[in-house]
Amino acid sequence: MKSMRYREAVREAIAEEMERDSRVFLMGEEVAQYQGAYKVSEGLLERFGEKRIIDTPITEAGFAGIGIGAAIVGLRPIIEFMTWNFSAVAFDQLLNNAAKLRQMSGGQLSVPIVFRGPNGSARQVGSQHSHSMEHFYVHVPGLKVVAPATPADAKGMLKAAIRDDDPVLFLESETLYSVKGDVPEGDYVVPFGKGRIAREGKDCTLISYSRMVHVCLEAAEALAAKGIDCEVIDLRSLRPLDEEILVQSISKTHRAVVAYEGWPYGGVGAEVVDRIQRLAFDELDAPILRVTTLDVPMPYNAKLEQHVIPQADRVIAAVEAVTYRRD
Amino acid sequence: MTTATIEEGATGTARREPDDALAADVVRVLAPDGTLVDNDAGVGDDEAVALYRAMVRTRLIDERAVMLQRQGRIGFHIGSLGEEATVIGTVHAMRESDWMFPCYREFGGALYRGMPLQRYFDNLYGNANDPAKGRQMPDHWTYRQAKVGSVSSPIGTQITQGVGFAWAARMRKDPLVAMVYFGDGATSSNEFHNGLNFAGVFKTPNVFVCRNNGWAISVPTERQTASATFAVKGIAYGIPGVRCDGNDIFAVVKTAREAVLRASRGEGPTLIEALTYRMSGHSTSDDASRYRPEEQMSAWTTLDPIHRLRRYLEARVGWTEGQQAAFEAEVAGELKLVIETAEKVTLPALETMFDDVYATLPWHLQEQRAELLAGPRAKGH
Numbered sequence: 001m002k003s004m005r006y007r008e009a010v011r012e013a014i015a016e017e018m019e020r021d022s023r024v025f026l027m028g029e030e031v032a033q034y035q036g037a038y039k040v041s042e043g044l045l046e047r048f049g050e051k052r053i054i055d056t057p058i059t060e061a062g063f064a065g066i067g068i069g070a071a072i073v074g075l076r077p078i079i080e081f082m083t084w085n086f087s088a089v090a091f092d093q094l095l096n097n098a099a100k101l102r103q104m105s106g107g108q109l110s111v112p113i114v115f116r117g118p119n120g121s122a123r124q125v126g127s128q129h130s131h132s133m134e135h136f137y138v139h140v141p142g143l144k145v146v147a148p149a150t151p152a153d154a155k156g157m158l159k160a161a162i163r164d165d166d167p168v169l170f171l172e173s174e175t176l177y178s179v180k181g182d183v184p185e186g187d188y189v190v191p192f193g194k195g196r197i198a199r200e201g202k203d204c205t206l207i208s209y210s211r212m213v214h215v216c217l218e219a220a221e222a223l224a225a226k227g228i229d230c231e232v233i234d235l236r237s238l239r240p241l242d243e244e245i246l247v248q249s250i251s252k253t254h255r256a257v258v259a260y261e262g263w264p265y266g267g268v269g270a271e272v273v274d275r276i277q278r279l280a281f282d283e284l285d286a287p288i289l290r291v292t293t294l295d296v297p298m299p300y301n302a303k304l305e306q307h308v309i310p311q312a313d314r315v316i317a318a319v320e321a322v323t324y325r326r327d
Numbered sequence: 328m329t330t331a332t333i334e335e336g337a338t339g340t341a342r343r344e345p346d347d348a349l350a351a352d353v354v355r356v357l358a359p360d361g362t363l364v365d366n367d368a369g370v371g372d373d374e375a376v377a378l379y380r381a382m383v384r385t386r387l388i389d390e391r392a393v394m395l396q397r398q399g400r401i402g403f404h405i406g407s408l409g410e411e412a413t414v415i416g417t418v419h420a421m422r423e424s425d426w427m428f429p430c431y432r433e434f435g436g437a438l439y440r441g442m443p444l445q446r447y448f449d450n451l452y453g454n455a456n457d458p459a460k461g462r463q464m465p466d467h468w469t470y471r472q473a474k475v476g477s478v479s480s481p482i483g484t485q486i487t488q489g490v491g492f493a494w495a496a497r498m499r500k501d502p503l504v505a506m507v508y509f510g511d512g513a514t515s516s517n518e519f520h521n522g523l524n525f526a527g528v529f530k531t532p533n534v535f536v537c538r539n540n541g542w543a544i545s546v547p548t549e550r551q552t553a554s555a556t557f558a559v560k561g562i563a564y565g566i567p568g569v570r571c572d573g574n575d576i577f578a579v580v581k582t583a584r585e586a587v588l589r590a591s592r593g594e595g596p597t598l599i600e601a602l603t604y605r606m607s608g609h610s611t612s613d614d615a616s617r618y619r620p621e622e623q624m625s626a627w628t629t630l631d632p633i634h635r636l637r638r639y640l641e642a643r644v645g646w647t648e649g650q651q652a653a654f655e656a657e658v659a660g661e662l663k664l665v666i667e668t669a670e671k672v673t674l675p676a677l678e679t680m681f682d683d684v685y686a687t688l689p690w691h692l693q694e695q696r697a698e699l700l701a702g703p704r705a706k707g708h
Contacts, residue, residue, distance in 0.1 A: 062521030065487025
């Protein structure tokens, strides 16, 4: 085990896969000379040169398409969106091309590409830069969508993403980049479609991913002091989704709260709730509640923003509700 | 390289007129009357006959596909009526190693590159032998074996992809050129500007073929751009823009060959504006008479790319009415056979629609497939 920050884990995954496979390259805005808008690619230009660490003109639709073309040739592009918010201008390339070229060509073409970057709220970046874009992309067959919460998973899942033969959307978080954690040494690869128990418990299941896993762990600690023992599931992989881990945990706790960033209408949380009610209906002792971003565009004002983003106190209140500790 | 002349006024200067091709900057080799402009076709006699046959074959296929759609036997067709010289001439200039990133009017080019006619009709019918396995609209084929990329309905997405492809191929030291096709309308898309900008910056081995056929469905070129020509748009990206008479097969071959050679020498991309004309509606879903008066068409008919090459061949190699009839009969026979075959082939099996969504079939799609195959769904679903 080696302790490192999330940012370093992402960087190490990129570097190791670039060493391992000469087809892998990194492309995006500010990834080379500037060393990455969030310093994820720091040092990579010096190590791999400008032919593999590539600064682009400022146009997500452009370099998403360039990456798809390169992937069709047989290279393994890693396309960095400075933030996932900006992927909106490349949506057609992701929705109509990356996701569908294999299917539309009858299997003649494939797009082994990784799109990655920070997702979700940051701090005071306003309504247009605080989106949780996973809710748009998980809808699309042909895409795989992952959102690791820890440095270990960031490294292991990014390595899996780069080796995958299909397009993978890899969602990081600006607020996670400095989080430290132990990462196994060697060629550590975490396969998709498997969740992780971040904390064991018996009274209520908290289901989350990415940054909100840490918020759920914080809530679970506070709830433990109140005598409520929460299990925290880190989904890690949003598409494919691990149903088994959900059913197993609900069969033990009989109650669940899904906590994530993103608006309450539809989305990953609604999908999780649907799976649980279909697969473990008889195990449930209470309706499942969701703790989400409030249903408004993100305000800039720091105080307002903190009310809109889901916080530990809202998770605690939801758990108390499903365990009938409060009305 | 052309020079831009920006004229006064809000409306554009790019209005397509029958005498546009006479402008000084336009590459011309074969005049509408079938005579050579400079005594040099640049193309041998056998080669010219082969090009002619490909163009006639393309038109006959086109006409048949329209008829099949009118008869309700296929759902849709989008063709290249009047644009055959641009499509066949550019593809003729490609080398075997080169790739084609089509728009959606280049079926003749895909066939010329080696996509079998049977596979093309299998795509029109969306049957089990369709290379796209019945998943795509008619005329949205992919044929990797002939180095032909995928046809995308959203406008222009192939432009950046074609640039990325060429750029990555060069990184891999594959000595290929990617020829990217689009219409005049696509020059308004993000992807045109993105693609050309990247191509200029990365100096990619690309040839951009803008088929200026005068129309984007019902929008005429002068409502598409205020630039004097489409070729001048290359200037802003540091890419030479060349205009050629797109109804003059020899001019198209000459221009495209130079561009392919230039790209293959590592000298970067070229934007070709081929001045041609869409003689049909946008597709079988369109009725051009609603926005284009029929009387406008006669001037364009005299510029027909097939007629002028035929006149040339009649004078040059003595192409006869008999040879013409025999060739048309040969294509008719070929069409009869492939259509009969395509109509006999079954639909793609239900279970195949779960394939190719991912490289390997995920469990949830295996479940959906099993559920579908098990018959009627349970009550309440």
